[in-house]
Amino acid sequence: MIVQDSKILLEVRGLRANVNGTEVLKGLDLTVRAGEIHAIMGPNGSGKSTFAKVLAGHKAYEITGGTVLFEGQDLFTLEPEERARAGVFLAFQYPIEIPGVGNGQFLRLAYNTLQTQRGKEELDPLEFDDFVREKMKLLEMNPDFLDRSVNEGFSGGEKKRNEILQMAMLEPRLAILDETDSGLDIDALRIVAQGVNHLTNKDNATIMVTHYQRLLNYIVPDFVHVMEAGRITKSGGKELALELEARGYDWIESTEKSSSKKSSARIAA
Amino acid sequence: MSNAVSLMPTNNFLAHLLAGHPVLSVSPVGYFNALRAAALARANALTVPTTRDEEWRFTDISLLTKLSFQPVASINDLQLADIEKFFITESHTRLVFVDGVYAAHLSQIGVVSGVLVTNFASALTTHATAIEAHLAQLAEFKNNVFAALNTAHMNDGALILLSRDTAATQPIHLLHIATQKNVVSHPRCLVRAEAGSQTTIVEDYVSLQDEAYFTNTVSEFSLADNTHIHHVRVQREGAQAFHIANCAVTLARGSHYQSVSVAMGARISRYNLNVLQATEGGECTVDGLALISGRQLADTHTCIDHAKPHGVSRQLHKCIIGGAAHAVFNGKIMVRQGAQRADSQQTNRNLLLSNRAQVDTKPQLEIFADDVKCTHGATVSQLDGEEVFYLQSRGLSDIAARNLLTYAFGAEILERIPVLSLKRKLEQAMLEQAGLEQAGLEQTALKI
Secondary structure: OOOOOOOEEEEEEEEEEEEOOEEEEEEEEEEEEOOOEEEEEOOOOOOHHHHHHHHHOOOOEEEEEEEEEEOOEEHHHOOHHHHHHHOEEEEOOOOOOEEEEEHHHHHHHHHHHHHHHOOOOOOOHHHHHHHHHHHHHHOOOOHHHHOOEEOOOOOHHHHHHHHHHHHHHHOOOEEEEEOOOOOOOHHHHHHHHHHHHHHOOOOOEEEEEEOOOHHHHOOOOOEEEEEEOOEEEEEEOOHHHHHHHHHOHHHHHHHHHHHHHHHHHHHHO | OOOHHHOOOOOHHHHHHHOOOOOOOOOOOHHHHHHHHHHHHHHHHOOOOOOOOHHHOOOOOHHHHHOOOEOOOOOOOOOHHHHHHHOOOOOOEEEEEEOOEEOHHHOEOOOOOOEEEEEHHHHOOOOHHHHHHHOOOOOOOOOOHHHHHHHHOOOOOEEEEEOOOOEEEEEEEEEEEEOOOOEEEOOEEEEEEOOOOEEEEEEEEEEOOOOOOEEEEEEEEEEOOOOEEEEEEEEOOOOOOEEEEEEEEEEOOOOEEEEEEEEOOOOEEEEEEEEEEOOOOOEEEEEEEEEEOOOOEEEEEEEEEEOOOOOEEEEEEEEEEOOOOEEEEEEEEEEOOOOOOOEEEEEEEEEEOOOOOEEEEEEEEEEOOOOOEEEEEEEEEOOOHHHHHHHHOOOOOHHHHHHHHHHHHHHHHHOOOOOHHHHHHHHHHHHHHOOOOOOOHHHHHHOO
8 A cells, every 4th residue: 555655664776786797686776665565577587586685685696786775774784684683574486495394393483583583572382383373374274384394395385375474473564575476376376465465554565576467466566667687667556567468578678778769869969 | 162252363453352351151052152253253354444445445443443442341330310311201111231231220121011122141041042043143244343343242232022913112222321431342232023013122322421432233133024113223422432333134024124323423433234125025214314523423334135026125314514524325225136126215415514524425226136116316515505595584593594404404314213202302412413502492493
């Protein structure tokens, strides 16, 4: 929801980043206020997922320029775990499997670590069990998932639900969903979207990174941004997604080219 | 050749090991004396292996041969309270050996009909035939100097006889405690499971001191038709200990040998496990975990011999190697001619925690049958950056994330131990070794 004059949660200015010496983000700007849902769309290789990982603090990416403020604080001075504690959450495109660690144990560890950091009480195993089972209902997850190893042998849909379950428990201020819709069938997509919708409110914000418009039928964004070659090249409302779906990413590229031609023509003139 | 120890050994280190040994009393059972004599003859003929021997290429035991060890001279008078911490809650039957000597006052025998758990010495005359049929028949000592040494010193040991169709549901605990430095002990264990029997046996090596000593064990498991034996082996010897172990298992039709061996102690340890599928349709699951750091060396040599058709074998061996430690894994799978439909899977995974840690892994498949399903694979890796990042993104510090992943790597094996209290204890030991305790994690999530 767009809330008039709400607090700025995330402010990205001129962000540049390299991976293995290749520039992937080339001057990205984005402002996200409390209450808002943003969708970032774009063709493969445009830098969408890189942007998501850079926000979460992945070490493989080297920041070469620009600033990112999260609630006014310079995000790049924080380690990944400090960002998580500050309220940044990344739902992974490919959640990691951890054989040997029970999912329930892992969820409690993550939850209690953040609770402690936030100066709140930890939950003991029994309390936590009640708490997590309640959250699992939201995602129509079978409690059996608590007894299995983290993500091990989970289907694509189950992994994504497990990610959103973590989001539900950790209650981030800023949730970044990296291709959360990929690999989901319609039922799973509906359940995951329902979970996310339930979690959004006027105090938090969500950034959805996605290749397809499909997810946006279920989680309706306030803003849609198109990303190409490491920059946001077009922004608009939810109708932009529909237009993209109808006309394809080539349409943006062609309008881009014609507008740049115009500007170069002007300079020539 | 009435007494085994009357022959003079030829080898220096071996001479030391054998010299000064109190003369073993002549056993009233003839074959016992004969076995000892034959073994001593072999010990004299063989030499201590060096890294020039193919089977010991990666395992330098010269440190062991530089020291001298004697059999225990005076027996430490331990009380139950001294060793309680090693007990297994679920176990009502426990044989305790202190520096290799059976300690009746520390042992406890829960009575289960059809199940005999005792020390050799008490059963040698009453169960002479049952013992003779299997003792030293499985663990060959002709070409194995350490097995020969053990057999030459055979005096007492653990004996488990399961009669037909009996089930000992509580685990049987064989607890070997080292209390004195410079002592050599030769623990011996014989398990005979008659058709249809089942149980869980925990072979456990612990120490109450941290100086050098030498444990040289031989265990034999003979499984008749349709038996199911869980064998948990825990080597948590003292930091300067030398531990050399030979275990031989033979499987009859439809029997299942399921083992988990954990090596976390000792300065140098070597475990040889040979499983022979002697009749059709034997099945074995052979899992292992070596968790070592500092300057430890842990070597696991296994050989699974599919001698007959329709055998199944599963093996997952993992090593976690920190500091400047060195792990060795040699996993041989033999499928003999005619052993059709053998189904074998072997996996060895190694996790290096430091850049000085070292592993040598050698999966070895020898297949002489043409209708078999055999897979094997070995990996050596460090902690995965993506996994660490995933945990960090959930609020765990870098070090906590690394420790958790290390723990998880090993827990996959410990998970397979069918004795809950022992599993928990070893998990705790692993947490301590991985430094997780300092991170304060065990209270929050891992300890249930």
